[in-house]
Amino acid sequence: MTASNRDDEKLKSEIRLRFHQLGQRFTQEREALLAVLLTTDRALTPQELYEAAQKSETVGLTTAYRIIETLTRIGFAQVILINGELRYRLCSPTHHHHMVCTQCQKVEEFAECQLEGLDYGSFHPTSHRVEIFGLCEQCQKGSS
Amino acid sequence: MTASNRDDEKLKSEIRLRFHQLGQRFTQEREALLAVLLTTDRALTPQELYEAAQKSETVGLTTAYRIIETLTRIGFAQVILINGELRYRLCSPTHHHHMVCTQCQKVEEFAECQLEGLDYGSFHPTSHRVEIFGLCEQCQKGSS
DNA sequence: TGCCTTATCGAAAATGGTTTTCAATAACTA
């Protein structure tokens, strides 16, 4: 099963380009970690990312933390709080929001955004976050 | 400056009632901690809650953690992720969302919710979270 | 009111996720 909602090849080359612009090297370890992030639709903990990447390449947990930090900082990943845990998901850099399965941590993106016309009074908004929590199709069947 | 958006007296008695129903005692420590939460409009870290309560009553940090856990579990407080930190805010138990100042951590509630009519496809939604980040009125002036 | 049961408190220790350190290594450039 391939990850949905994103154009993975496009995203991958965008990330490579950005890394290059920032003078970052494209190491085997980063390649392996990024491959994991590109082929999952779940939001992962750093530990999970580390374990998954381990299957194809020897990577350190520290390196998993580092790539998460970098990707999040430059806007290619987002943190999501699910069941009290911080998890990370590769994201397309366009504006979108998330449907989050609280059972398997699958994250589906959706683009509709209803927040534009709202009245915020004297508050000056700069960004926002919308998360729909629930059960994905698979998890509805599994645990009816 | 008193906390906005909530009817603090009403909220306080609701919490007392709920605590009583659960067989929880209303100790001096909880009184002091709750007083802090009721009189601030900021989302606090456990450490900040502890320090603020300390001014009127001797409280342990552990107790601050415990009341946050309890209030969150029974729906009278919510966790918000601000600048990478988990912060907690007393909340009215009615459905609402948040405008969050990323500078002073002030949280204003708003009730409008545009998410009802959306099409979630095969995803089964159970709850959602909407957060508007930005600058409150004070912080706009202060750091122009 | 005073007693008794038991929830609660908090200091200290344990836990565990995340960050820092630093010497060895590998990626890019010329």
Next chain:
DNA sequence: TAGTTATTGAAAACCATTTTCGATAAGGCA
């Protein structure tokens, strides 16, 4: 290919949160 320098990862440090457990106090009841 050689040289420069970003990157790696094991180990240590860090620090927020949880657990432990003996002492304390809340609150129901006689």
